[in-house]
Amino acid sequence: MKKNIPLILVALFAATFSVQCANRPVRTTADATTNVMTFNIRFDNPRDDENRWENRKDLAIQTVLDNQVDILGMQEVLHNQVLDFQNALPNYEWIGVGRDDGIEAGEYSPIFYNTKRFAEVGSGYFWLSEAPMEAGSIGWDAACTRIATWAKLKDQRNGKIIFVLNTHFDHVGKIARAESVKLILEKVHAYTRKNKFPVIVMGDFNATQNSDVIKALTDENNPLHLKDSRSLVPSVKGPSWTFHDFGKRSEQDRSLIDYVFVRNNVSVLDYKIIEGYHDGRWISDHCPILVKVRY
Numbered sequence: 001m002k003k004n005i006p007l008i009l010v011a012l013f014a015a016t017f018s019v020q021c022a023n024r025p026v027r028t029t030a031d032a033t034t035n036v037m038t039f040n041i042r043f044d045n046p047r048d049d050e051n052r053w054e055n056r057k058d059l060a061i062q063t064v065l066d067n068q069v070d071i072l073g074m075q076e077v078l079h080n081q082v083l084d085f086q087n088a089l090p091n092y093e094w095i096g097v098g099r100d101d102g103i104e105a106g107e108y109s110p111i112f113y114n115t116k117r118f119a120e121v122g123s124g125y126f127w128l129s130e131a132p133m134e135a136g137s138i139g140w141d142a143a144c145t146r147i148a149t150w151a152k153l154k155d156q157r158n159g160k161i162i163f164v165l166n167t168h169f170d171h172v173g174k175i176a177r178a179e180s181v182k183l184i185l186e187k188v189h190a191y192t193r194k195n196k197f198p199v200i201v202m203g204d205f206n207a208t209q210n211s212d213v214i215k216a217l218t219d220e221n222n223p224l225h226l227k228d229s230r231s232l233v234p235s236v237k238g239p240s241w242t243f244h245d246f247g248k249r250s251e252q253d254r255s256l257i258d259y260v261f262v263r264n265n266v267s268v269l270d271y272k273i274i275e276g277y278h279d280g281r282w283i284s285d286h287c288p289i290l291v292k293v294r295y
Contacts, residue, residue: 032157033269034117034295035068038166038202038260039288040075040242043107051246051282053081059283061088063276064112067290071153072112073166073202079104091116095123099147102135109149109166109203121161122152126187128167128180142176148184148203150191162266162295163192167203169213177207181216185224192264198295201226201261204286208255217261226261229268229291238273242287247277260291267294 041060044053061084064072072092074085079098086094092112100106102125113120126132128146129139138145148167155162165188170176184201192199207213209228219225230236241254262268270292276283 032155032294033292034070034155034162036071036073036200036202036260036291036293037064037067037069037288038073038075038204038258039064040168040204040258040284040286041077041081042284042286043076044078044081048246051285056281056283057081057084059276059278059281061085063274063283063288064089067274069112069290070114070117071164071200073109073149073164074112075107075109075166075168075204077108077110078106079108082108082110085112093120095120095125095151096149097125097135097147099127099145100136106136106145107147107168109147109168111149111151111164111166113151113153113164117157118153118155120151121154123150125149126183128169128176128183132183132187139170139173140176140179141173142170143172144170146170146176146180148187150187152191152197160295161195161197163188163197163199165199165201165203167201167205169203169205169207171206177205177213178216181213185217185222185226188226188263189224196264198266199226199261199263200266200293201263202259202289204258206257208257214259226263229260229262229293230271232262232268233271236271236273239275239287240273242273242289244282244285244287246282246285258286258289260289262293265295268292269294 094112096108096110098105127137129137131137150165242258244254272290274288
């Protein structure tokens with residue numbers, strides 16, 4: 001049986017609702033922000049003793065969930081670790097391959113993205129070497145095989161397509177790092193020059209801020225240069241370093257070697273290094289970086 005609500009009550013309810021809505025901040029789809037995280041999770045090494053993966057994985061995964069990450073680039077991820085994140089993050093899809101064989105062997109540098117927010121419209125990977133499409137190739141003087149993973153993601157809130165690249169530079173080869181800079185900039189340009197997609201490039205670059213590597217990536221004399229997100233905010237949150245070796249390094253010996261770079265009209269609204277130390281345990285030997293962007 002329907003009840004007839006007096007018109008005066010309807011009017012009062014409508015007025016109250018209008019006032020509440022007027023006081024509530026409006027977030028339009030066109031200017032929605034995106035949370036981007038780069039995170040070297042440390043590969044599953046049984047010799048890490050109390051810091052081995054099985055003791056850290058729940059904390060690492062919870063860090064992603066707690067920070068409502070939309071796009072996640074990780075480094076040093078073995079196949080079983082990829083599956084751990086896949087199983088724990090049902091609303092995410094991922095892109096990537098093992099660097100040793102282009103399938104499952106060796107470390108991945110995967111990109112995870114929230115499917116409630118993004119849809120993949122293109123993706124791939126290449127090796128940081130003289131033969132970038134040769135699976136498992138080692139470049140120049142590098143100690144290890146190195147890979148980059150990229151994706152074109154369509155933002156379902158505003159219809160824009162963004163280009164995301166995640167990588168891990170070599171920790172030994174100076175020539176390899178220098179040549180990897182050139183390769184990354186060329187690839188980003190090749191994949192985005194036609195449509196001028198907003199660009200996000202992230203990863204562990206094994207290079208400090210004042211190094212030739214970072215200077216080359218951000219050199220404004222090069223039209224292909226990237227911008228360090230850290231330099232685009234008035235203040236940064238968290239520690240000044242990302243690599244700490246599970247806290248074994250002294251404060252003065254810890255270093256900032258992880259980055260999120262942007263270009264093509266990407267605004268950086270917030271930048272935070274997450275220390276990642278809970279109840280006497282580190283989530284990794286690196287701190288993740290969380291950046292809030294708008295494009």
